[in-house]
Amino acid sequence: MDLQLSVVKGAKVLMVGAGGIGCELLKTLALSGFQDIHIIDMDTIEVSNLNRQFLFRQSHVGQSKSKVARDAVLKFRPHVSIKSYHANVKDPEFNVEFFKQFNVVLNGLDNLDARRHVNRLCLAANVPLVESGTTGFLGQVTVHVKGRTECYECQPKPAPKTYPVCTITSTPSKFVHCIVWAKDLLFAKLFGDKNQENDLNIRSSDGASSSENVVDVFERREGEDIDDYGRRIFDHVFGYNIELALSNEETWKNRNKPKPIYSKDVLSDELAQQNGNVVQDSATDDGLSVSAMSSLGMKNPQDIWSLSENSRIFFESLRLFFMKRGKEIGNLSFDKDDQLAVEFVTAAANIRAASFGIPLHSLFEAKGIAGNIVHAVATTNAIIAGLIVIEAIKVLKNDIKSYRMTYCLEHPTRKMLLMPVEPFEPNESCYVCSETPLLLEINTHRSKLKDFVERIVKAKLGMNLPIIMQGSNLLFEAGDDLDEDMIANYEANLEKVLAELPSPVTSGTMLTVEDLLQEFTCNINIKHREEFDEEKEPDGMLLSGWTQPVSASEKEKEDKSINNGANSSDVTVEAVEDETGVVAVGVKKRRISETSEVAANAAADETNHKQYQVIDDEDDLVVLDGNSDAGNKRKRMQ
Amino acid sequence: MDGEELTEQETALYDRQIRVWGADAQRRLSKAHVLVYGIKGTIAEFCKNIVLAGVGSLTLVDDRVANEEALSSNFLIPPDENVYRGKTLAELCCDSLIDFNPMVRVSVVKGDLSDFGIDFFNKFDVVVISCCSLAAKKLANDKCRKLSKRVSFYTVDCRDSCGEIFVDLKDYRYSKKKLEETNECQLQYPCFEDAVSVPWKALPRKTSKLYFAMRVIEKFEEAEGRSPGEVSVADLPGVLKLKEELCSAQSVNESHVPDSLLERLVTNTTEFPPVCAIIGGILGQEVIKAISGKGDPLKNFFFFDAMDGKGVMEDISEPNA
Known part of the structure; x- marks a missing residue:
């Protein structure tokens, strides 16, 4: 106990995240006697945080999480030194030198991207990392000590769920498909950046209308009455486009045919007229408080609306966007906290669902799916925070034999609700912690350096500020402090195919990719390959030498895919947009006799209780990857 | 379900947890009355969890005056003698908990556990006691059991880096969803003495x-x-x-x-704060389950020891009971 006290008192700790886990963790650290705590969080406080982030009050909404958390803890432990940073952990000030000052780093993060970033900095700075995540009643804590245990990236993380474009545009079979259509296609088309590529009409343009005409359909014509415009859009996307799709008989051989829905079918003229009259004009409305539900007198977000109610919300929300928030049109992107946007997307998704015979959902449910909202409760976060502190103390005592990964389960397995597992040794072929070279098969005559940077360096390797070198020749460099000549030079390089770069990249070349901030370097051997399977290798290149993230929808992948949230050209892993510090990393099926069924059962149970599909979609949620580590022998420590 | 809808304010505040346990459970929580007796670090954690979750009311009983030891793992009490002098632990914790969630009524009752009669316990749906002698535990448990309605009874204790929870839900029926079908389940709990x-x-x-x-x-x-x-x-x-x-x-x-x-x-009889958080968290979860009728409740002991890191459930009841 004395040793414990002295290591705790002498430790300098970095906490990343002051959300759900962060609040609990900061409290438990302070109570446990930690004296020197630094805490980073870029977020501000929102109302939906208050049910579990107990250091925050209604009056703090809008303020910095890290600062308010610090002040709240100082009230009951005034002598603890807490330094708060209202900043992104990926900012350059938090470099390897910064990380080196700490004895241990504790993560309470909500996205894969930041977790990978912190993992690399901890490896570079040689500082132990205790990683954590929760979702609902599930959670886990893992320990990552360089050279001793696996790093956060030794095991592939589940990739965000993506959907084939044609499932979204033509053949939805689940409500989530309708949500993705409503949010990423229709909403984006009507209210977002007009220059963005959009697949909304991908199928109908195969048919009679030319693509020029199609674009026109969505533009509000000069002087067009807003209600006429709404009906025109409605009839086009829910009526005409469905008719067009039906004309392709082949598609419907083994599927239920959708039913076209026209505005005249769902609204009497009278009703349609009424819509406009219900709303009182009030000049003081601020943007985010405008609501179609309140102007139509609908209160309960848990209600499932009828087709006609959904149609009224559709028209009303469209109308309100043009009348009250006209200035934003063209710049809007979907935000789960934007009530009107959620209303529009819910209504549009439901009308589409009705057309395809898919059960309708309430606004509450639709919001959860569209916003990728993570389920969160205070108790799990408190438990996980307690486990983090226990693990942090072991790390500080260098008590290697006692390190554990701990899973918090909803249903007991082998009588356990909290299940400790010995950590694994580092994965010898991990490109992050063992510096094993990767192999990239690519068509060096067709792929541009730009493709390599976007699809491999950023999307797959998770680098933010990359430098790309061939031997000692610089091919590309990102950063703010470059002079104009260099920028021009790199811009030119980006547009060149690999084989035609100033120092050509061909089969057998080794590229070195480095992230200066992460102080992380990785070598990639290039192998030229002529052809790629469009379905299986949509990137047109194949990275190997390290286990690929398992995508739940690998089988479904077609020519191109859309993921729920990020637009289709952005392949980078999508951060869960929730403000919480709570995202569970997979309760993975471990190849350990004792625990293999355990986690599987836990996760399987979860699946059964799930109300909706989207839980699979979050970047690092509980996902069963039963087979993924089959070819991947993992050794337990000791 | 029972006609009363959650208010807009409740829906906004409880959004993330309604996504975990549903609107019905949230409505039941908001009508539940919880009593805690004996407030140290673990109970402070539990109180935080249950107030955040949005129970109807929380009643605190602990007439002890604050001292250094009582404060050691309790984040509800500021370590300022000017603040805590002359006040009981229950009063101090109440002052702090009231701020956590304006929708929960937090109040203090004075008295000794053994002096409370059956009628007193009848006001609650959940009774959690801590820092009590064996005799006091048995007595309180018996009083709760004598009531015709079910009062979910819990005891909790933490020492060194270990913690124990005991649960008595008497005769507990709940529905359990498995895949598409819903099964009615029933559990018989022994009292603490048995x-x-x-x-x-x-x-x-x-x-x-x-x-x-x-x-x-x-x-x-x-x-x-x-x-x-x-x-x-x-x-x-x-x-x-x-x-x-x-x-x-x-x-x-x-x-x-x-x-x-x-x-x-x-x-080492003092509590270890990380264990308080863990035991207080599990206890909070169990109380939420018992109130909402959702999920398998713990039967009937839970143990955690930071030394091996295991959180284990034990069913300690007469085999034939």
């Missing part, structure tokens, strides 16, 4: 050692007339002797109760 009277020999060999160790300490404190937690390393020989006697009376091997574990429990 549970701790189950012969040790009848328990499976792998039963958590903490269970036995806690019973030894409990008996020791009772026999010596100590207040709960009032033991020190000087008592170790006495505790070990009692252990021998109990093991031989129960005809079990002495290895059932390791000396090293007893030594830890008598040497």
